[in-house]
Ligand SMILES: Nc1ncnc2c1ncn2[C@@H]1O[C@H](COP(=O)(O)OP(=O)(O)O)[C@@H](O)[C@H]1O
């Protein structure tokens with residue numbers, strides 16, 4: 209799809225660099241870095257970029273097979289993926305199967321890792337400055353980020369993604385605790401699943417042990433995190 213995997217750098221985030229190829233396409237380059245606490249803790253993590261790119265490609269392709277429209281176009285086999293350029297909706301959509309993380313902070317009445325009767329879907333405004341605050345569906349509509357029908361589509365898609373990923377993980381002995389999704393609009397106004405799906409954006413347990421970025425948040429080294437991502441890819445047969 210692209211001959212040389214280069215483009216003009218248009219954005220550098222915490223986990224990725226984004227390059228413009230043309231009006232339609234972007235390259236996202238996964239960095240060999242791990243950050244936590246809004247970037248307050250940051251370490252070099254050799255090999256992580258490729259592992260997270262491989263996970264993203266694998267999960268986007270899996271979801272594509274189930275008819276979930278997503279931005280993935282191609283992969284260079286290393287740290288770069290080619291994606292459709294979208295107008296991003298500045299919210300993080302979180303689906304939770306078990307009580308963990310910021311849920312427990314705001315709802316300490318629930319015991320850690322309690323399984324929810326039904327998956328919870330919640331929204332956070334994407335803003336490092338404001339530390340990604342929890343927002344309501346009314347907030348989203350009033351801010352004009354999406355309309356009511358589009359919001360319903362996002363919720364339904366997030367729940368479908370959850371069923372697909374949860375079942376897939378369970379079939380490999382893994383538990384999907386929670387994860388984060390981002391969506392954008394394509395040129396025709398379709399809502400498209402975007403960004404990444406990796407150990408950085410989900411919590412996955414094997415026999416109570418994390419295979420995700422929670423390890424790093426809890427004090428493990430970048431190297432231990434890379435080892436956990438390698439283990440995840442081995443368990444899930446991700447190339
Ligand atoms: N298909 C896409 N089109 C345009 N922007 C995208 C697409 N997929 C993801 N993005 C955006 O690209 C950036 C990826 O870099 P990242 O390091 O994750 O940034 P951040 O630190 O802002 O989360 C994010 O801002 C994300 O919203």
Ligand SMILES: [Mg+2]
Pocket residue numbers: 221222223
């Ligand atoms: Mg990000």
